Amino acid sequence: xxxxxxxxxxxxxxxxxxxxxxxxxxxxxxxxxxxxxxxxxxxxxxxxxxxxxxxxxxxxxxxxxxxxxxxxxxxxxxxxxxxxxxxxxxxxxxxxxxxxxxxxxxxxxxxxxxxxxxxxxxxxxxxxxxxxxxxxxxxxxxxxxxxxxxxxxxxxxxxxxxxxxxxxxxxxxxxxxxxxxxxxxxxxxxxxxxxxxxxxxxxxxxxxxxxxxxxxxxxxxxxxxxxxxxxxxxxxxxxxxxxxxxxxxxxxxxxxxxxxxxxxxxxxxxxxxxxxxxxxxxxxxxxxxxxxxxxxxxxxxxxxxxxxxxxxxxxxxxxxxxxxxxxxxxxxxxxxxxxxx
Amino acid sequence: xxxxxxxxxxxxxxxxxxxxxxxxxxxxxxxxxxxxxxxxxxxxxxxxxxxxxxxxxxxxxxxxxxxxxxxxxxxxxxxxxxxxxxxxxxxxxxxxxxxxxxxxxxxxxxxxxxxxxxxxxxxxxxxxxxxxxxxxxxxxxxxxxxxxxxxxxxxxxxxxxxxxxxxxxxxxxxxxxxxxxxxxxxxxxxxxxxxxxxxxxxxxxxxxxxxxxxxxxxxxxxxxxxxxxxxxxxxxxxxxxxxxxxxxxxxxxxxxxxxxxxxxxxxxxxxxxxxxxxxxxxxxxxxxxxxxxxxxxxxxxxxxxxxxxxxxxxxxxxxxxxxxxxxxxxxxxxxxxxxxxxxxxxxxx
Numbered sequence: 001x002x003x004x005x006x007x008x009x010x011x012x013x014x015x016x017x018x019x020x021x022x023x024x025x026x027x028x029x030x031x032x033x034x035x036x037x038x039x040x041x042x043x044x045x046x047x048x049x050x051x052x053x054x055x056x057x058x059x060x061x062x063x064x065x066x067x068x069x070x071x072x073x074x075x076x077x078x079x080x081x082x083x084x085x086x087x088x089x090x091x092x093x094x095x096x097x098x099x100x101x102x103x104x105x106x107x108x109x110x111x112x113x114x115x116x117x118x119x120x121x122x123x124x125x126x127x128x129x130x131x132x133x134x135x136x137x138x139x140x141x142x143x144x145x146x147x148x149x150x151x152x153x154x155x156x157x158x159x160x161x162x163x164x165x166x167x168x169x170x171x172x173x174x175x176x177x178x179x180x181x182x183x184x185x186x187x188x189x190x191x192x193x194x195x196x197x198x199x200x201x202x203x204x205x206x207x208x209x210x211x212x213x214x215x216x217x218x219x220x221x222x223x224x225x226x227x228x229x230x231x232x233x234x235x236x237x238x239x240x241x242x243x244x245x246x247x248x249x250x251x252x253x254x255x256x257x258x259x260x261x262x263x264x265x266x267x268x269x270x271x272x273x274x275x276x277x278x279x280x281x282x283x284x285x286x287x288x289x290x291x292x293x294x295x296x297x298x299x300x301x302x303x304x305x306x307x308x309x310x311x312x313x314x315x316x317x318x319x320x321x322x323x324x325x326x327x328x329x330x331x332x333x334x335x336x337x338x339x340x341x
Numbered sequence: 342x343x344x345x346x347x348x349x350x351x352x353x354x355x356x357x358x359x360x361x362x363x364x365x366x367x368x369x370x371x372x373x374x375x376x377x378x379x380x381x382x383x384x385x386x387x388x389x390x391x392x393x394x395x396x397x398x399x400x401x402x403x404x405x406x407x408x409x410x411x412x413x414x415x416x417x418x419x420x421x422x423x424x425x426x427x428x429x430x431x432x433x434x435x436x437x438x439x440x441x442x443x444x445x446x447x448x449x450x451x452x453x454x455x456x457x458x459x460x461x462x463x464x465x466x467x468x469x470x471x472x473x474x475x476x477x478x479x480x481x482x483x484x485x486x487x488x489x490x491x492x493x494x495x496x497x498x499x500x501x502x503x504x505x506x507x508x509x510x511x512x513x514x515x516x517x518x519x520x521x522x523x524x525x526x527x528x529x530x531x532x533x534x535x536x537x538x539x540x541x542x543x544x545x546x547x548x549x550x551x552x553x554x555x556x557x558x559x560x561x562x563x564x565x566x567x568x569x570x571x572x573x574x575x576x577x578x579x580x581x582x583x584x585x586x587x588x589x590x591x592x593x594x595x596x597x598x599x600x601x602x603x604x605x606x607x608x609x610x611x612x613x614x615x616x617x618x619x620x621x622x623x624x625x626x627x628x629x630x631x632x633x634x635x636x637x638x639x640x641x642x643x644x645x646x647x648x649x650x651x652x653x654x655x656x657x658x659x660x661x662x663x664x665x666x667x668x669x670x671x672x673x674x675x676x677x678x679x680x681x682x683x684x685x686x687x688x689x690x
Contacts, residue, residue: 059546206616273547274577278622280580289517
């Protein structure tokens, strides 16, 4: 499990997944629309160890949020899981009833949404919303509820007096922190975060990231952190998954992906960030835009924008190749390692 | 931040050419009355801002949300009237521009490009609609044929080719990056002197942003326009801007040539901002990171430095006297009592 490179594979043995808190295999999610289906997540597989911090990066429309929603079983029509499996703590999440899901949510798995402004109930105090979540899981003692509420709020650096506050009385950063506090109320094993810092300023963003990391190390929950800004997770995630047009294009230990990116898309993304330090160099970004998933290009989906495209790329779909502990979906790496199948 | 910035001019055409003044503000201030009869307050959105934008210059205005940077843009666009202070455009005070004709001309010379390319273009018309209409309004001397030719010229100039074809599309047929280029094309059609660009790339995907930043540099170099680039992203400001203005809580904290400010930041807030920029190329440095503060909402403020609650270096003077901008380096100003006293400021990072 801990040896990167083994997490995705055709034959997964029980031993490999035994200690994983989450196992996702060949997950496919489709939006069933009038004009046809749009496959937003296409064959994503990974294992998540307890206490691991997984970063998922990609541009808008690459399927990263759909992937999260599929894992947390939050998809609504017309989106539907059309293939693969999601196994959380040994239990398949696909097909669970609402009642079964309610027993898991908040307690074992919680989700922090992108916009805390919209995720928090505007007409209830923070305390009331915390109480709802705890009551739903059988924590009824008033004292216990109050103590725990104050405790998690203190954990995220907010004075417990704000339990009496309504969301609009808090700043954006405090709302986002209180969402995270709420997610930690019942000490879940997995916290899924969808761009929780995107509405914040760099300074607030930085301090929230540091705080999430500290809490994670202290409490030991696993994190799946989705963002469009790969520099944000560069110092915080253990492994990094780069998604493009619904597929995983590169997946490996974060430092390794940053230090020696293999996929032309990952390389392009890294070169799209101007640096605050060092010499100022002209950058080009990545020409073109991501494909429309209703009619994805044949072969490699990055081919139309790829500076190193070959004839083969436009005809065949590359598999994920193992290269030094990283998985990469690119024919350029085909000779470097063995294909996964 | 080290001082060795070997080739500060090696960037994408950033120059420090001597620029003739295009627009400057003097003590620009805008307050808003807020609250109800029971609790009244005066929100200070912009306080005593004196800035200058030269010809053919990109000036970045950076700061946290709520620091007043968008209000500055709206004041410059004549969407708000200043509470006090004055804006001079090509030497003439803006308050003297009153007639509809003059206001129209000013808006043509100083157009805005908005943050959200999905909300700023009318979805029911082809993208030609907006450009053609503003050409009709601002440049009535053009014949329909000339208007069409001019629309194609500006579309080509912002990299929307083939222009004739793109003009016929509907907004939903364009990507976010293309839509934002339409925004710049619309501004360019007015033959602007200064484009006010309020967070023009923050809604775009990372891989697209650089293209827009390069476009801004190109418009400066080839079309000779100046741009006020409002952003919270210091790295992109460094990439494209000649000058950098840092705002904090409605006031200018620091301003100067971009490389000078970033190489030798004088204000503790600038230092905090720089230390918070995620840089995958640098090692993680959590040790120095203790700031958990937030920018204040500036309601009925009392004198004193507005950063003092977060500042590890604050002295007695900061509690009572509002620091003014003072020159601390070549063309480099900061509003900090500690820095002005000559002491080495090293608050964060």
